[in-house]
Amino acid sequence: MSHFDIQTRDPSSRARTGTLKLAHGEVRTPAFVPLATKAVVKTLEVREAAELGFDMVLGNTFHLFLTPGHELIAQLGGLHRFMGWKRPVITDSGGFQVFSMGHGTVADEIKGRAAQAASAGERAGAILKIEEEGVTFRSYLDGSTQFMGPETSMEVQAALGSDIALVFDECTPFHGGREYTARSTERTHRWLDRCLDWHAQSGPEGQIVYGIVQGGVEEDLRRWSAQEVAARKVDGIAIGGTLGEHKDQMFEVVDWALQELDEARPRHLLGIGEIDDLVRGVELGIDTFDCAMPTRIGRHGMAVVPDPGHRWRVDLAKARYRTVDEPLLEGCPCPACAHGYSRAYLHYLLKAREQTAQRLLTIHNLAYLQRLMAELREAIDAGRLAETAAAIRGGAFY
């Protein structure tokens, strides 16, 4: 049985709408997937993501493995019950987090996931050994020595009971060089087979598995990795790793990978979620995205606004907002804006270090992304994606 139905194909691009049919329900695509990295959408209850209209959240294998531990979560009824979320969950494999400890600052170059990693504190951890078997590392929590390999990652994700498990991969550094990237990508393919073997034997009922395309930023390696992953019996395909130094390179790299994939299976783009990137990813045929952006910038006092000239964001901590008696975003229907808080109030709360500010901005940012994705889905279904994409890029979408 297929886990993914394609509904409408856009005539002007490779965009499509569809439905992921997962153990805990359906996900309308293209979709943005908010992070519930540590079994919570930071500053919110996870269930509030459903109130905002999201169908799926992303949990993190690495963090939950370290604390509170997958055994405990399993004992407490699995990740869904633990965090009070009834809809689908996708779990990242932990590969990115494990390797971002070792590849350190290079991670800064890849898709902004570094700030997420740094704020989570992984930098205090360290990779001790990368071997064929897996990775030995020092926990950022207590300095203990830990091991994670393909089987460990799948075992953790099985215990968590996610709807979609991602295979364990090495997220290669941008400056690793062709030689290292080729060897690493080849090992990632061997790990992919081990993940699929483990899952075939021991995977939980109803959980599906996505492979991850690596291969760095060189065309032949990236295409080769996409072919290798597509050749396996994976239920979907995620594109991960180093995608380049700037957006044009990033989408060139993503496009190489997508050209090697069949149409039928769903595609996830890991760690990408800027407004313009979402539009471009949808046009290229990406079905789901996850990114720390909306939640992370919210915690740093920033709100998503339709302002392409300022990266679609406004920094409310700036002194100029101290006296501004205007709403965060005029006409915005989100629960935070609906109550009419002024920019001056949000500025004040941020300066007073009141958590409520971070919460309100997180709600606004997630709501904006949810509306954006709903608008893109509607546009594809209505055959007017080109106009909608142009309007969003022009800052006309609220």
Next chain:
Amino acid sequence: MSHFDIQTRDPSSRARTGTLKLAHGEVRTPAFVPLATKAVVKTLEVREAAELGFDMVLGNTFHLFLTPGHELIAQLGGLHRFMGWKRPVITDSGGFQVFSMGHGTVADEIKGRAAQAASAGERAGAILKIEEEGVTFRSYLDGSTQFMGPETSMEVQAALGSDIALVFDECTPFHGGREYTARSTERTHRWLDRCLDWHAQSGPEGQIVYGIVQGGVEEDLRRWSAQEVAARKVDGIAIGGTLGEHKDQMFEVVDWALQELDEARPRHLLGIGEIDDLVRGVELGIDTFDCAMPTRIGRHGMAVVPDPGHRWRVDLAKARYRTVDEPLLEGCPCPACAHGYSRAYLHYLLKAREQTAQRLLTIHNLAYLQRLMAELREAIDAGRLAETAAAIRGGAFY
């Protein structure tokens, strides 16, 4: 016109139910008043206090005077609009906060308000001079020299636009001695007159004023202060200052004051909100209470539970809750408990320093106090306060 209607008097005690009729609506009494000290109920939106059933919140003159400033709040439409709250607001005068900087650690002895003061950071400030005119102090925010006297306090409260203003008082230290307490209380009475004079001239339409009884812990001084305050044209009377070292002394002191007051005007007990204290205060005829307890202990990982043997609280950060698959409080109808989070999940969130834990506990604690006060009101109206009070004291109220 009277601002306070008494509805039912309990035959077995001095408890009464009533209604405060204020500029922004009615307050059913006896009532607990959550703190919105800095124009926010910490970890929540202020409006959520209404969803929890509260009629009034308390804002703080001292903090809002320092930041963002009462002029700015007035310019932005007043405190209600600034923080998105449509119901009544009572503002503390700032006296407690100003003097807790100078009287320092003695504040620890008075009613737990010290922890509130400390967490707000006032200790970094300092009193520079106490004079007949008022108090000169150093701001805890930026070290600047600031002045607050009776007129300043009333002016700030006028600009904030609260429904009930409290007069500016000196909160005398427990170890100040009889001589100091007598002189200080006499000055507080002179400040009361100045507050009332200012308000008669310049107070905003619809704002009513409560006097504050001081007088320390000696019977004659406390009774004298109550008589002096009661003799003024105040709309209500708050009991403040040092109330003693232990609960029996505290309520003896409160009782002396109450015995000197007329029945007609509403009485507020400042900074008191432990479960057993609320019951006892209600029995003595207190109409409204404010206290940092429910919000503060929530932020410190504690939940209010019907457990008189452990001060009606449970510390979820304790290791013993790591694996406990039970709700915070079985059968509790509060929005946090209704979603079924386990103690293990709350423990985990606290350990992971996720704000969501503090928010959930704050919601639970406030909801508990709101239900408790509603139960007390219902019991008084039904003529069964004695049974209800006994049940609450016995830990039978959920």
